[in-house]
Amino acid sequence: MPCAHGSCCVTCRFSSGSGVCMLSFLCRIFVDSWVGRIVVGLFFLTFVGWGVGDVLMNIGTERADVVARVGPDPILVPTYEQALRTEMPQIAQQMHLQDPSQIPATTREQIAQQVLQRLVLQAEVALAARNHGLLVPDSAVRAEIFAIPAFQDKNGKFDRDMFNNRLRNSGMTEGRLIELVRAEQASKALMEPIRSGATAPDILTRRIFDLEAQTRRVDIVRVPFASQTPAAPTDAQMHRFYANHPWLFQAPEYRHARIVVLSPETMARSITIPDADLRHMYEQQSQRFNTPETRSVQVITAPTEARARELLNTWQQGANWDAIQKDAGRDSASVEMNDIRIASVPSQDLGRKIFAAPVDAIQPPVHTDAGWAIFRVTHVTPAHVSDFESARPALQSQAVAEQVQAQMGDRVQKLQDAIAGGGLDSIPADIGAAAVSGNVDAHGMTQEGTPAPIPGSDAVRQAITGRIFTQAKGGSPELVQGPEGTWYAVTVDGITPAQPQSYEASAGKVRDAWMADAQRHAADQSATDLYNRAQDGGGLAHLQPAIADMVHSAEFSRTHDTPDVPHDVAEIAFRLDHPGQSLMIEADGAFYVATLTDISRPDPSTQRMLFDRIRASLTQAVADDVEMGYAMALQTTVKPKPNPSAINAVMSAVSGKGNPEAGQ
Numbered sequence: 001m002p003c004a005h006g007s008c009c010v011t012c013r014f015s016s017g018s019g020v021c022m023l024s025f026l027c028r029i030f031v032d033s034w035v036g037r038i039v040v041g042l043f044f045l046t047f048v049g050w051g052v053g054d055v056l057m058n059i060g061t062e063r064a065d066v067v068a069r070v071g072p073d074p075i076l077v078p079t080y081e082q083a084l085r086t087e088m089p090q091i092a093q094q095m096h097l098q099d100p101s102q103i104p105a106t107t108r109e110q111i112a113q114q115v116l117q118r119l120v121l122q123a124e125v126a127l128a129a130r131n132h133g134l135l136v137p138d139s140a141v142r143a144e145i146f147a148i149p150a151f152q153d154k155n156g157k158f159d160r161d162m163f164n165n166r167l168r169n170s171g172m173t174e175g176r177l178i179e180l181v182r183a184e185q186a187s188k189a190l191m192e193p194i195r196s197g198a199t200a201p202d203i204l205t206r207r208i209f210d211l212e213a214q215t216r217r218v219d220i221v222r223v224p225f226a227s228q229t230p231a232a233p234t235d236a237q238m239h240r241f242y243a244n245h246p247w248l249f250q251a252p253e254y255r256h257a258r259i260v261v262l263s264p265e266t267m268a269r270s271i272t273i274p275d276a277d278l279r280h281m282y283e284q285q286s287q288r289f290n291t292p293e294t295r296s297v298q299v300i301t302a303p304t305e306a307r308a309r310e311l312l313n314t315w316q317q318g319a320n321w322d323a324i325q326k327d328a329g330r331d332s333a334s335v336e337m338n339d340i341r342i343a344s345v346p347s348q349d350l351g352r353k354i355f356a357a358p359v360d361a362i363q364p365p366v367h368t369d370a371g372w373a374i375f376r377v378t379h380v381t382p383a384h385v386s387d388f389e390s391a392r393p394a395l396q397s398q399a400v401a402e403q404v405q406a407q408m409g410d411r412v413q414k415l416q417d418a419i420a421g422g423g424l425d426s427i428p429a430d431i432g433a434a435a436v437s438g439n440v441d442a443h444g445m446t447q448e449g450t451p452a453p454i455p456g457s458d459a460v461r462q463a464i465t466g467r468i469f470t471q472a473k474g475g476s477p478e479l480v481q482g483p484e485g486t487w488y489a490v491t492v493d494g495i496t497p498a499q500p501q502s503y504e505a506s507a508g509k510v511r512d513a514w515m516a517d518a519q520r521h522a523a524d525q526s527a528t529d530l531y532n533r534a535q536d537g538g539g540l541a542h543l544q545p546a547i548a549d550m551v552h553s554a555e556f557s558r559t560h561d562t563p564d565v566p567h568d569v570a571e572i573a574f575r576l577d578h579p580g581q582s583l584m585i586e587a588d589g590a591f592y593v594a595t596l597t598d599i600s601r602p603d604p605s606t607q608r609m610l611f612d613r614i615r616a617s618l619t620q621a622v623a624d625d626v627e628m629g630y631a632m633a634l635q636t637t638v639k640p641k642p643n644p645s646a647i648n649a650v651m652s653a654v655s656g657k658g659n660p661e662a663g664q
Contacts, residue, residue: 063643064077064645064646065077065078065646066643066646067080067116067642067643067646067647067650068116068119068120068123068640068641068642068643068647069640069641069643070120070123070124070127070638070640070641071127071638073123073126073127075116075119075120075123077646077649077650079119080115080116080119080650081650083115083118083119084111084112084115084650087111087115088100088103088108088111089481091103091107091111095107100481101467101478101480102466102467102470109651112650112651116642116647120635120640121631121632121634121635122187122631123640124631124634124635124638124640125187125190125191125631125634126183126184126186126187127634127638128190128634128637129183129186129187129189129190130183130186132190134186134189134190135186136182136185136186136189140185141178141181141182141185144181144184144185145158145163145177145178145181146158150162150166151163151166191627191630194626194627194630195623195624195626195627196623198619198622198623198625198626199619199622200615200618200619200621200622204618205611205614205615205618206604208614208618209604209607209610209611209614210601211558212557212558212559212610212614213557213601213602213604213607213610213611214557214558214574214599214600214601214602215555215556215557215599215600215602216555216556216557216570216573216574216596216598216599216600217552217553217554217555217556217596217597217598218553218565218569218573218594218595218596218597219539219540219541219550219551219552219553219594219595219597220540220550220551220553220564220565220569220592220593220594220595221530221540221547221549221550221551221592221593221594222549222551222590222591222592223523223526223527223530223590223591223592223593224523224589224590225516225519225520225523225589225590226519226589227523228518228519228520228522228523228526230515230518230519230521230522232515233511233514233515233518237514238507238510238511238514239503241510241513241514241517242503242506242510245513246500248509248513249500249501249503249506249509249510249513250498250499250500250501251498251499251500251501252441252442252443252498253441253442253469253495253496253497253498254439254440254441254447254495254496255439255440255441255468255469255473255492255494255495255496256437256438256439256492256493256494256495256496257437257438257440257468257490257491257492257493258424258435258436258437258490258491258493259435259436259437259454259464259468259488259489259490260415260419260424260427260433260434260435260477260488260489260490261433261434261435261436261454261455261456261460261464261486261487261488262411262412262415262431262432262433262434262486262487262488263434263455263456263460263484263485263486263487264401264404264408264484264485264486265455265456266432266433266434266455267404267407267408267411267431267432268400268401268404268432269432270430270431270432271400271403271404271407271432273395273396273399273400273403277399278388278392278395278396278399279388281395281398281399282388282391282395285395289385289386289390289391290384290385290386291383291384291385292341292342292383293341293342293355293380293381293382293383294339294340294341294380294381295339295340295354295355295377295379295380295381296336296337296338296339296340296377296378296379296380297336297337297340297354297375297376297377297378298321298334298335298336298375298376298378299334299335299336299337299350299373299374299375300315300324300325300328300332300333300334300373300374300375301332301333301334301335301368301370301371301372301373302328302331302332302365302371302372302373302374303331303332303371303372304371304372305365305367305372307331307332307372308332308365308371308372308373308374309364309365311324311327311328311332311374312362312364312365312374314327315362315374315376316362321336332371333370338379339379339381342354342355346368346369346370347366347368347369347370347373349366349367349368350366350368350373350375353366353375354375354377357375357377358377359377359378359379359380360376360377360378361376361377362374362375362376363375363376408485411431411432411433412479412487414428414431415427415428415431415433415479415487415489416479419477419478419479419489423476423477423491424477424489424491434455436452436453436454436455438452438453439494439496440452440454440465440468442465442469443465444461444462444465452465456482456484456486457483457484459482459483459484460482460483460484460486460488463482463483463486463488464482464488464490467480467488467490468490468492471490471491471492472492473492473493473494473495474491474492474493475491475492476491477489477490477491523590523591524586524591526591527584527591527592527593528584530543530547530593531582531583531584531593534582534593534595535582538580539579539580539582539595539597540582540593540594540595541595541597551564552597553565555598555600556570558570558574565594566585566587566588566592568585568587569583569585569587569592569594572585573594573596576596578596578599579596579597579598579599580595580596581595581596582594582595582596583595583596
């Protein structure tokens with residue numbers, strides 16, 4: 001996934017979304033901390049709080065390409081825009097939206113404010129490092145740059161030509177890169193000692209442990225709606241239900257849309273790989289299609305032949321692998337190797353014996369450099385050779401995928417230019433885009449009740465359908481990015497409003513809906529009666545006659561559910577104070593009645609690994625919060641100076657309107 005830290009990380013500027021931060025500590029200050037996630041929501045107010053006086057003093061005095069200045073250091077518009085381009089898709093995903101264009105304008109503006117505040121805090125830390133005289137030697141800077149994967153060849157060594165190309169493509173000079181790396185290294189040297197003394201309080205660690213490790217058990221009964229058998233409705237009951245639930249019986253709104261989709265799948269249909277290229281790939285990947293025999297084997301190595309034969313006798317008499325390993329542990333070594341080739345066996349003699357032995361036959365001692373070995377082959381995978389024709393589909397798929405990856409950016413640009421120049425009527429035929437049109441409802445269904453033929457997966461179809469129902473009729477098409485590397489544009493040229501269906505046309509639906517409602521009501525009555533009797537009688541287990549389908553659940557915790565207990569039931573069970581209390585809840589087409597039967601509170605000494613993991617996680621969070629507090633305190637020393645006009649321009653591009661705060 002792309003790096004969450006945007007332009008703050010040098011590595012992310014050159015790694016094409018590799019997601020690996022060279023120095024992630026600065027970014028982590030503002031992203032990973034649970035307290036930080038709360039504080040970040042206040043960044044908007046903090047930003048406004050920089051002061052009207054400072055804003056007015058800087059109007060017209062700052063360069064147009066600077067959005068803010070921290071001491072002598074500018075935060076440039078391109079840096080700000082790059083951070084926003086990285087942030088928006090991630091926020092859209094967190095909001096369960098298909099693409100950033102669906103984020104409300106006010107929310108996009110708040111995100112832009114928060115990103116700018118984050119960049120300011122990072123600049124404050126870098127400035128503080130310089131003011132403290134933290135110097136980074138050239139050797140350390142060189143080592144960091146050489147370690148960036150984007151500058152390395154396939155062997156992991158620094159490649160000067162690749163380095164120059166990456167810099168040239170990103171518009172960055174070598175001097176500027178060195179400056180950025182040096183600043184990040186100095187900031188790290190400043191911040192790491194600050195966080196190193198942070199520890200999680202013991203009382204907090206114990207409290208979280210108690211919450212996470214505590215387990216409970218319940219007796220539980222499920223009352224499904226479908227198990228109820230109400231009497232069939234009369235005609236009068238059906239008419240009354242129809243009149244009282246008109247929203248259930250209407251034809252949905254349909255929109256007639258024209259759609260253009262460009263995806264790896266649609267592009268693949270337009271790409272042809274020459275046979276000669278496929279044959280060349282086959283030759284280059286011969287090891288992939290010509291695999292030697294592999295074997296899985298269990299080996300015991302003993303110090304003497306006598307000891308090896310003693311172990312052999314025990315093994316042949318029926319001891320399993322765990323038992324023979326335990327027996328060998330006194331003076332011998334055991335190892336289990338899976339899917340190895342003959343070259344992977346350290347001893348040539350032993351390797352030949354292993355690859356000649358039958359499966360599941362325990363073999364007599366073999367002398368090796370390490371001692372005397374006995375072994376058993378547990379599995380054999382025969383050698384496999386795929387000829388060119390057999391390998392062709394895999395090679396074709398691989399070659400097409402590589403072509404798609406290489407050409408996607410260029411084709412997206414061509415599609416965007418075509419849409420901007422002539423709408424959806426001017427799509428070039430050679431870019432691999434697919435075009436469809438027709439009526440669709442908000443669930444992606446046609447008027448015939450079948451799924452609309454929109455190219456792509458369910459996630460892609462949902463994204464495009466959502467776009468259709470948020471776009472105004474006659475609005476200009478806009479190319480947007482969707483899930484799974486898909487790009488699409490839609491235009492809506494007709495809307496058929498939702499309209500009621502007559503009773504006669506929907507009689508079947510009315511009957512089904514009435515029955516479903518009656519079944520739910522009957523299940524509710526049965527479950528309520530059971531719940532009331534359990535409350536009065538001290539729990540489900542005490543009711544007479546005994547409940548045949550009652551389940552005694554396994555232990556469950558706040559972090560580990562059990563299949564016997566729905567998550568919603570488990571969540572409420574942890575709100576009960578003592579065994580004997582009962583609850584009732586609706587979930588998954590049924591009502592559940594449950595009685596809490598046991599509460600277990602483990603001692604930390606019995607689950608040391610969990611306790612230590614919680615303490616380490618809390619210590620990390622505390623350290624992050626200390627860093628954040630220090631970084632924000634730096635603003636009282638060097639107050640940032642925003643450039644309202646540049647900020648307003650970026651806000652306009654992000655939210656579709658200006659930022660009224662910036663100009664006040």
